[in-house]
Amino acid sequence: MASSINTNIAAMTALQSLNATNKELITVQNRVSTGMRVNDASDNAAYWSIATTMRSDRQALSTVSDALGLGAATVEVAIQGTEGAIKIASDIKAKLVAARTPGVDRAKIQSEISELQSSLQSVVDTGTFSGQNWLTADSQNDEMSRTLVSAFSRDSTGAISIGTISVDISDTLLIDSTAAATDKTGILDTQDTTTNGAVDYTILNFDISALTDDVDDLADLEQILATVDTAITNMTDAATTLGAIKTRVDVQKDFAKNLMDAIDVGVGQLVDADMNEESTRLQALQVRQQLGVQALGIANQSAQMILRLFQ
Incomplete structure (x- = not known):
């Protein structure tokens, strides 16, 4: 190859090789420092686009999971309220059984029942979570x-949909706050009338203190007792319904968490760098860079040797 003082072909070749090595080295160093093979659209537009959409969906699923957690807590509070009401109603039932005994002081028993009735009202009123009470309404x-928001999904066309769980609280309503007494449909405040005394009553509002051992009065007492027993059965059914809802919410919450984990894995497969591979490439490129610098130095020195021909 002819030597020239105007064009150093060897140096130009060495410089091009060194520039290419440096470019690859920068790419690998970025992957090592960020842990990502596709960090922006310029790295791989298709993968970056897919990963960006999946990250957005993952964030939406995280919100769904939070909403399910809120819903689960709301249902759990309703369950605890219903179970508490069942326990208090069972105590009232026991007091009514005791009141059926001839000669017993029913006024004293009524004073205990009145406290239990107040406790029933309090349990229902305090069964509130995040501003929602599933035990009382108008x-x-x-x-x-x-x-309850339960799911987020995207179909093959890219259209999204939000899944929900609908709950009819008329099945779990313990106290109806509607104004008219005759319109109340709650388990504890549905109005009934004693057969013999013709007295309107609810589980939250009855008084046995004036009842005697008369056959008709005892029949009315047994009617109230039967009403309380029916209410306990209905509240047990309500608690069962709420328990089934809670189970469904928990299943959806677990599914949302598993789906988020799957999305994280999928995104990682698209954009994450293989650190073992990249660290090996980094070392190899660093060696190539050093050799390229040396080769460029040798190529630059070749022009200096032409001076010896003129000495």
């Missing part, structure tokens, strides 16, 4: 359906 004016 059946005439309030929306009796409660909705």
Whole structure:
């Protein structure tokens, strides 16, 4: 190859090789420092686009999971309230059984029942979580359906949909806050009338202190007792319904968590760098860089040797 003082072909070749090595080295160093093979659209537009959409969906699923957690807590509070009401109603039932005994002081028993009735009202009123109470509502004016966000999905066309769980709280309503007594449909405040005394009563509001051992009075007492027993059965059914809802919410929450984990894995497969591979490439490129610098130095020195021909 002819030597020239104007064009150092060897140096130009060495410089091009060194520039290419440096470019690869920067790419690998970025992957090592970020842990990502595709960090922006310029790295791989298709993978970056897919990963960005999946990350957005994953964030939406995280919100769904939070909403399910909130819903699960709301249902759990309702369950605890219903179970508490069952226990208190069972105590009232026991007091009524005791009141059936001839000659017993029913006024004293009524004083205990009145305290239990107040406790029933308190349990229902305090069964609130995040501003929602599934145990009491106005059946005439309030929306009796409660909705929980349960899922987020995207179909093959890219269209998204939000899944929900609808709950009809009329099945779990313990106290109806509607104004008219005859319109109340709650398990504890549905109005009934004693057969013999013709006295209107609810489980939250009855008085046995004036009842005697008369056959008709005892029949009315047994009627109230039967009403309380029926209410306990209905509240047990309500608790069962709430338990089934809680189970469904928990299943959806677990599924959302597993789906988020799957998305994380999928995104990682698309954009994460293989650190073992990249660290090996980094060392190899560093060696190539050093050799390239040396080769460029040798190529630059070749022009200096031409001077010896003129000495």
